[in-house]
Amino acid sequence: MTKLNIRNCARCKRIFIPVSGEKICSDCRAAELAIEEQVKSYVRDHPGITVNQLIEGSGAPAKLVWRMVQQGQFENSGLKDAKYPCGNCGKLITRGTYCEECAGKLKINAQKFAAAMNSKNRAAEKKAQSSCKTFSDSMYDAMTRGR
Ligand SMILES: [Zn+2]
Ligand SMILES: [Zn+2]
16 A cells, blocks of 8 residues: 655645655755855855854845754854754754764664564564465455355
8 A cells, every 4th residue: 555645845835745755845945955055155255154144144044054054064164153952952062963972872762762663563564464364365265165
């Protein structure tokens, strides 16, 4: 059973088909990329500015700028104060979602979670297989009886 994988664009609300889990449609993505390029060239033109000066000066949405910071798009660009709080403990970081410490801890948790999910999936698979077997056996019986 394949469910049709469609989604409403988080920006323009139009329905689109995500290729790899995107939340916005290709049009909005293209518009966003254009802004990202403008933001990057703004930093190149104004070396040594802070993130807030960049947001104010370029007029780009703060959320987008911070996401670019998070993605490491300004590394070695001369942007100052490109720090934001770790998603877990609030310590100021310059890249990723969590500080190294939390990332390490969360990775362990994620691995545990994945392991738990795997054993659950295996159990479900087994169940599916056995019910499938019962189904075909009864089908076979019905067929042989029919002959
Ligand atoms: Zn859109
Ligand atoms: Zn942290």
